[in-house]
Amino acid sequence: MTALEVLAQPITVMPARSGAGAAVACVSTSHCTHCHLRQWCAPSGIASTDGDRADSLMFGRRRVRAGQRLYREGEPFKYLYEVRSGNLKSSLTTAQGLARVSAFHMTGELIGLDGVAEGQHASSVTALEDAEVCAVSYALLTELALSHAQLQQTLMQHMSREIVRELRMLVLLGNMTAEERLATFLLSLSQRLAARGYSSSDFHMRMTRADIGSYLGLTLETVSRTFSAFQKLRLLEVDQRHIRITDLGGLTRVGDQRAHKELH
Amino acid sequence: MTALEVLAQPITVMPARSGAGAAVACVSTSHCTHCHLRQWCAPSGIASTDGDRADSLMFGRRRVRAGQRLYREGEPFKYLYEVRSGNLKSSLTTAQGLARVSAFHMTGELIGLDGVAEGQHASSVTALEDAEVCAVSYALLTELALSHAQLQQTLMQHMSREIVRELRMLVLLGNMTAEERLATFLLSLSQRLAARGYSSSDFHMRMTRADIGSYLGLTLETVSRTFSAFQKLRLLEVDQRHIRITDLGGLTRVGDQRAHKELH
DNA sequence: CGTCTTTTTGAATACTGTCAATTTAAGTGG
DNA sequence: CCACTTAAATTGACAGTATTCAAAAAGACG
Numbered sequence: 092m093t094a095l096e097v098l099a100q101p102i103t104v105m106p107a108r109s110g111a112g113a114a115v116a117c118v119s120t121s122h123c124t125h126c127h128l129r130q131w132c133a134p135s136g137i138a139s140t141d142g143d144r145a146d147s148l149m150f151g152r153r154r155v156r157a158g159q160r161l162y163r164e165g166e167p168f169k170y171l172y173e174v175r176s177g178n179l180k181s182s183l184t185t186a187q188g189l190a191r192v193s194a195f196h197m198t199g200e201l202i203g204l205d206g207v208a209e210g211q212h213a214s215s216v217t218a219l220e221d222a223e224v225c226a227v228s229y230a231l232l233t234e235l236a237l238s239h240a241q242l243q244q245t246l247m248q249h250m251s252r253e254i255v256r257e258l259r260m261l262v263l264l265g266n267m268t269a270e271e272r273l274a275t276f277l278l279s280l281s282q283r284l285a286a287r288g289y290s291s292s293d294f295h296m297r298m299t300r301a302d303i304g305s306y307l308g309l310t311l312e313t314v315s316r317t318f319s320a321f322q323k324l325r326l327l328e329v330d331q332r333h334i335r336i337t338d339l340g341g342l343t344r345v346g347d348q349r350a351h352k353e354l355h
Numbered sequence: 356m357t358a359l360e361v362l363a364q365p366i367t368v369m370p371a372r373s374g375a376g377a378a379v380a381c382v383s384t385s386h387c388t389h390c391h392l393r394q395w396c397a398p399s400g401i402a403s404t405d406g407d408r409a410d411s412l413m414f415g416r417r418r419v420r421a422g423q424r425l426y427r428e429g430e431p432f433k434y435l436y437e438v439r440s441g442n443l444k445s446s447l448t449t450a451q452g453l454a455r456v457s458a459f460h461m462t463g464e465l466i467g468l469d470g471v472a473e474g475q476h477a478s479s480v481t482a483l484e485d486a487e488v489c490a491v492s493y494a495l496l497t498e499l500a501l502s503h504a505q506l507q508q509t510l511m512q513h514m515s516r517e518i519v520r521e522l523r524m525l526v527l528l529g530n531m532t533a534e535e536r537l538a539t540f541l542l543s544l545s546q547r548l549a550a551r552g553y554s555s556s557d558f559h560m561r562m563t564r565a566d567i568g569s570y571l572g573l574t575l576e577t578v579s580r581t582f583s584a585f586q587k588l589r590l591l592e593v594d595q596r597h598i599r600i601t602d603l604g605g606l607t608r609v610g611d612q613r614a615h616k617e618l619h
Numbered sequence: 620c621g622t623c624t625t626t627t628t629g630a631a632t633a634c635t636g637t638c639a640a641t642t643t644a645a646g647t648g649g
Numbered sequence: 650c651c652a653c654t655t656a657a658a659t660t661g662a663c664a665g666t667a668t669t670c671a672a673a674a675a676g677a678c679g
Contacts, residue, residue, distance in 0.1 A: 265572030308529030
């Protein structure tokens with residue numbers, strides 16, 4: 092496993108999505124000045140008391156170049172990572188050597204929780220573009236969590252949120268058509284971008300059609316065809332990876348198509 | 356939400372599967388005599404010191420009759436449950452009212468971790484037959500975890516294990532054919548039964564074809580047809596819900612079929 | 620013993636995957 | 650900076666697998 096460049100860079104642990112008033116915790120040090128998530132730091136009250144410890148091995152910053160891996164399946168698990176910049180993907184290889192994308196990660200999201208179970212990573216993470224992440228020692232994090240109920244709670248919530256996210260993905264893969272899957276995917280992307288201050292209707296996707304297909308359980312050809320179909324339906328304009336949603340309502344209806352079918 | 360019959364019944368928190376030497380924790384009280392998982396209780400050392408508190412609201416036993424629900428989606432989340440006897444299923448309803456089975460639960464498994472994220476259950480749990488579960492107050496559990504690192508660790512591992520389990524399910528739903536899915540499902544069932552001391556080659560399934568189909572992302576007709584196909588291939592004998600695996604190797608190969616395809 | 624649920628099987632349809640060819644973009648090196 | 654090479658995306662034709670619709674058989678339950 093690659094060594095971390097420990098730069099005493101602060102990190103924040105926050106809910107991946109701005110959920111319904113969920114409790115948040117944050118580890119804030121004197122270096123937190125540049126932490127873009129500093130706003131979440133107050134509740135846990137760690138900053139003052141444990142600053143020194145938190146400063147030590149707890150934080151590390153790491154750059155990952157486009158196409159490079161942050162970690163690979165099977166490598167020993169030691170750190171959780173928070174995305175500082177850039178987009179990444181998680182992928183999973185079956186016993187048969189078949190790889191599948193299991194998630195896309197955007198700024199502020201937490202990566203690595205699947206490693207807790209076995210002490211080694213269950214998936215690999217690859218950067219879709221040059222990216223930066225903050226590393227948090229899991230061992231120290233759980234140790235701190237023992238004295239900070241809020242932090243413990245937040246960690247649990249992160250994991251549970253991951254579980255719920257995957258549950259919804261199971262439903263998508265089990266029931267939905269190609270059009271419903273892609274519509275749902277685009278709407279989800281749109282929302283996540285909006286939550287980060289970007290346009291929700293006009294954006295650039297960082298992943299290939301193959302990545303999307305792998306994520307949605309479709310072939311890249313089907314993804315491409317479905318994009319074309321959406322364009323023909325005037326739901327959106329596609330120019331390579333640039334997307335412009337022109338009919339949000341229509342796209343939402345496509346994602347909920349099944350609702351109508353079910354009525355009969 | 357239905358009230359719990361608090362019977363001061365002890366409960367054990369253990370890894371769902373006998374993983375590779377993973378740390379285990381257990382809350383053991385003086386009532387632990389009848390706890391079938393008592394063997395796991397030593398490591399956490401909670402028994403002696405916090406016995407009284409653990410005895411209070413922490414444990415409750417609850418019976419769930421066949422077809423009845425333990426809890427429903429959206430209900431406030433307060434307890435984790437450990438299956439004492441009987442089999443149950445988790446299901447998830449989409450915005451469109453479409454229900455899907457997301458898991459089957461056997462003795463010793465922990466239910467409810469998806470509720471941590473939002474403070475309300477993300478799925479519903481239904482008993483496939485008369486069942487008994489032990490309830491653990493999540494609030495008290497996390498409070499205890501603050502003073503017992505081992506317990507905290509175990510909780511995290513449970514959640515992570517759930518994440519990994521679902522990841523593998525995503526791969527199955529995204530890539531595998533009906534035959535591969537059913538073979539994988541049967542092999543998984545077989546292993547879980549074996550781990551509980553039952554025959555791994557001769558067992559009774561508690562779920563309907565519709566349940567299996569919903570879980571595997573197939574229609575009940577396809578499931579039925581695939582069972583028939585397996586029987587014709589002499590991989591197993593099917594009599595309603597009774598299964599006799601006659602060619603374990605063959606069934607395993609079917610589950611790994613894709614391995615051969617990928618070589619060309 | 621009758622009703623309801625579950626399961627099985629058939630036939631036709633529909634959707635997505637596979638194979639293949641082309642176009643377009645991106646990255647590399649002279 | 651352009652030619653060249655490689656990667657990504659689009660589109661078509663066809664095949665294959667699973668779904669849908671339908672009917673009948675077999676159990677389960679009161």
